[in-house]
Amino acid sequence: MTQDSIKQKAVRYLFAGIAALAVVHALGRFSFTPLLPYFISDNMLTITQGADLATINYFGYLIGALLAVRYSKPKFIKKYLLIGLVGNVLITTIQCFISHFDLLLLLRFLNGVTNGIVFVLAPALLLEWFIMNNKPQLSGLVYFGVAGGLLAGGLLVDSTATFFQAEHRWIPVAIVSLLLTAYSTTQFVKVQVERPDYKDKDRRQTQNSALFDRRSTPLFLSYIGAGLGYILPMTFLPTLAHDTISEDSIWIKNVWAITSLSCLVSIPLWNWIGHRFGDRFALIYTYILQALGVAAVLLIPPGAGVIACAILVGGGFLGSVMCTQRLARYFQPHQGPRLSAALIAIYAGSQLIGPWLAKLWIEHGGTLLQSFAVGLGAFIWGLFWIWRTPKT
Structure with missing residues (x-):
């Protein structure tokens, strides 16, 4: 590969990672924050129900992130990243049509699980590729997806507030998430990483070191x-x-x-x-x-x-x-x-x-x-x- 080809791929893959984190962490997870006061004013939720939904989502995130660590090796990482990303956007879309609190608890939990999986695996996959191609300094830029997605989610929610009610307020968030996911998936399937595992000496040192x-x-x-x-x-x-x-x-x-x-x-x-x-x-x-x-x-x-x-x-x-x-x-x-x-x-x-x-x-x-x-x-x-x- 030429240097120009590597640079072009680096930009595309970086934007795919930014888009993925925006979908799962900023739009799928934290759009709930600006949406909550509207849900309360629509009499869809109470403040304590909002707290329950936030808590179950964070619990799901913990479970998903820990699951992702198990599948962080190069041979697993891309498969489970794509499963988590597609699953997350489907859950966000389903929320557009669900107002029943018990079902929302399940959906917010699953949203957290898939968010945790992608939030661990997307930066890890990109880091592997950037290291292979001598561009590790670019890996941290993927977190622009969190900040940019937070801004986009807030603007989406507030600018469309007069057009939607109750659970339908998720619709603009879901549309943008679907578009970003389509781009991310088409790029992630192209990422190839073949870094070897740790040598035996490094593995023993890791296992014997006190965390x-x-x-x-x-x-x-x-x-x-x-x-x-x-x-x-x-x-x-x-x-x-x-x-x-x-x-x-x-x-x-x-x-x-x-x-x-x-x-x-x-x-x-x-x-x-x-x-x-x-x-x-x-x-x-x-x-x-x-x-x-x-x-x-x-x-x-x-x-x-x-x-x-x-x-x-x-x-x-x-x-x-x-x-x-x-x-x-x-x-x-x-x-x-x-x-x-x-x-x-x-x-x-x-x-x-x-x-x-x-x-x-x-x-x-x-x-x-x-x-x-x-x-x-x-x-x-x-x-x-x-x-x-x-x-x-």
């Missing part, structure tokens, strides 16, 4: 705070905006777009900060900014607080993800799939707790706004432990 050691344990503990801290704003912030800001405010319809745009802009920023000053340094400031964002919701007037939370949490959470993964791999260079499984389990598992705690608090007379204190405490926890993570 949690003196250097990595504080990092893993901090990641619990990252998952629990960001999930309440990323699940309930538009609903909180509807509850606390006057109905004629322009910010109600734009709070998710602000969150998504902040996320999109922050990716190259945190990537540069981590490269220039170190990932530990960058992580400290992702926790500080996100803690300030949640504190703003709790301490300053509702309108300004919600917008500050959208900017600071939206701008910080992907930085926490990227820098934690890189720092963990620096501490544990031979762990491979075990490391991925641990990070996924910690992050996804901590996400399960947030909506569940919010539901319990509301059922016992609290407010959605007050439940955000859990997120503030989580970010303080994360900041404490990342500060105790070794510099080298």
